[in-house]
Amino acid sequence: xxxxxxxxxxxxxxxxxxxxxxxxxxxxxxxxxxxxxxxxxxxxxxxxxxxxxxxxxxxxxxxxxxxxxxxxxxxxxxxxxxxxxxxxxxxxxxxxxxxxxxxxxxxxxxxxxxxxxxxxxxxxxxxxxxxxxxxxxxxxxxxxxxxxxxxxxxxxxxxxxxxxxxxxxxxxxxxxxxxxxxxxxxxxxxxxxxxxxxxxxxxxxxxxxxxxxxxxxxxxxxxxxxxxxxxxxxxxxxxxxxxxxxxxxxxxxxxxxxxxxxxxxxxxxxxxxxxxxxxxxxxxxxxxxxxxxxxxxxxxxxxxxxxxxxxxxxxxxxxxxxxxxxxxxxxxxxxxxxxxxxxxxxxxxxxxxxxxxxxxxxxxxxxx
Ligand SMILES: CC(=O)N[C@H]1[C@@H](OP(=O)(O)OP(=O)(O)OC[C@H]2O[C@@H](n3ccc(=O)[nH]c3=O)[C@H](O)[C@@H]2O)O[C@H](CO)[C@@H](O)[C@@H]1O
Numbered sequence: 446x447x448x449x450x451x452x453x454x455x456x457x458x459x460x461x462x463x464x465x466x467x468x469x470x471x472x473x474x475x476x477x478x479x480x481x482x483x484x485x486x487x488x489x490x491x492x493x494x495x496x497x498x499x500x501x502x503x504x505x506x507x508x509x510x511x512x513x514x515x516x517x518x519x520x521x522x523x524x525x526x527x528x529x530x531x532x533x534x535x536x537x538x539x540x541x542x543x544x545x546x547x548x549x550x551x552x553x554x555x556x557x558x559x560x561x562x563x564x565x566x567x568x569x570x571x572x573x574x575x576x577x578x579x580x581x582x583x584x585x586x587x588x589x590x591x592x593x594x595x596x597x598x599x600x601x602x603x604x605x606x607x608x609x610x611x612x613x614x615x616x617x618x619x620x621x622x623x624x625x626x627x628x629x630x631x632x633x634x635x636x637x638x639x640x641x642x643x644x645x646x647x648x649x650x651x652x653x654x655x656x657x658x659x660x661x662x663x664x665x666x667x668x669x670x671x672x673x674x675x676x677x678x679x680x681x682x683x684x685x686x687x688x689x690x691x692x693x694x695x696x697x698x699x700x701x702x703x704x705x706x707x708x709x710x711x712x713x714x715x716x717x718x719x720x721x722x723x724x725x726x727x728x729x730x731x732x733x734x735x736x737x738x739x740x741x742x743x744x745x746x747x748x749x750x751x752x753x754x755x756x757x758x759x760x761x762x763x764x765x766x767x768x769x770x771x772x773x774x775x776x777x778x779x780x781x782x783x784x785x786x787x788x789x790x791x792x793x794x795x796x797x798x799x800x801x802x803x804x805x806x807x808x809x810x811x812x813x
Pocket of ligand 1: 460462465574647649717718719
């Protein structure tokens with residue numbers, strides 16, 4: 446029997462990679478403790494402003510501030526905006542009488558960690574990247590309770606060596622879905638044909654310009670090879686042109702709030718290597734081609750590499766993703782059911798679906 450929890454504050458913001466695990470964890474809290482009060486802290490401009498209210502949770506926006514470049518406890522002496530943000534976070538923590546603060550990273554987590562530390566409240570950090578994000582590394586000055594999403598993080602980041610491996614909290618719409626059963630409805634939803642393979646393209650929550658332009662430029666070749674495309678443009682990316690007279694569907698959607706429909710329709714995924722994306726493709730046993738974002742400390746390459754090494758996907762450098770590469774590699778793969786099946790099975794070996802429950806157990810330990 447789990448102990449009771451009455452009120453928690455969840456902090457995390459910026460892009461989908463910090464917000465979706467927070468939401469999945471909030472759902473797990475609600476399942477176990479139907480009366481619980483859940484308050485989320487966000488920053489003024491992050492995607493949390495769309496995603497959290499849409500999911501039906503209470504979002505409190507606290508003032509933005511600039512993180513100092515160096516990681517140090519000068520935080521406590523940085524008055525001005527940092528102080529204002531921490532004071533705002535503290536007022537909310539007091540108002541809702543939070544018993545614990547769980548942070549998922551993004552700048553907004555720092556004032557939440559600081560305010561919780563000052564009140565001697567338990568703090569739990571969930572981190573999915575190597576190296577750990579700057580905000581979470583600051584949070585680690587205030588708590589030893591750090592949970593990670595993937596085994597490689599424990600080996601590759603000194604700061605995460607003693608962390609608890611819990612996996613990534615994923616939305617139940619994804620973890621509980623039966624892909625083959627949902628497939629006909631998903632294909633119908635997007636206007637795709639049931640008799641031809643579907644390449645699902647998504648550059649993560651913000652979208653990826655290189656991927657968008659390369660696939661759009663390969664549209665004719667894909668279509669003439671009988672490959673349908675379901676292409677998510679991404680929340681922060683410019684529209685791109687796709688020829689109108691293609692013989693098979695090429696469907697462009699700006700953003701998918703029901704990502705499970707995309708996964709259900711897909712035979713093969715082409716994506717960046719964001720940690721939550723990797724957690725989702727592997728949880729679903731989805732064969733994928735990963736194109737890591739090249740400008741963020743190699744973190745996306747590290748996310749995708751273990752999956753690729755276990756046979757669950759392919760890795761291609763951002764600079765190598767051209768229409769020619771797509772023609773040479775993606776077209777034959779998308780038509781090879783047997784190889785896709787093997788890749789999917791290998792991906793599933795690496796994936797896990799219980800990150801929400803495992804993180805909840807860790808948080809309950811912290812509180813008790
Ligand atoms: C450029 C960059 O720094 N990206 C980082 C960012 O990626 P980003 O914010 O793109 O996050 P991820 O790729 O990890 O996750 C994207 C999430 O958005 C969802 N989604 C996406 C598109 C859509 O239309 N609908 C939808 O729901 C996906 O299902 C997934 O849940 O955070 C990740 C987790 O900290 C990091 O590993 C990435 O390196």
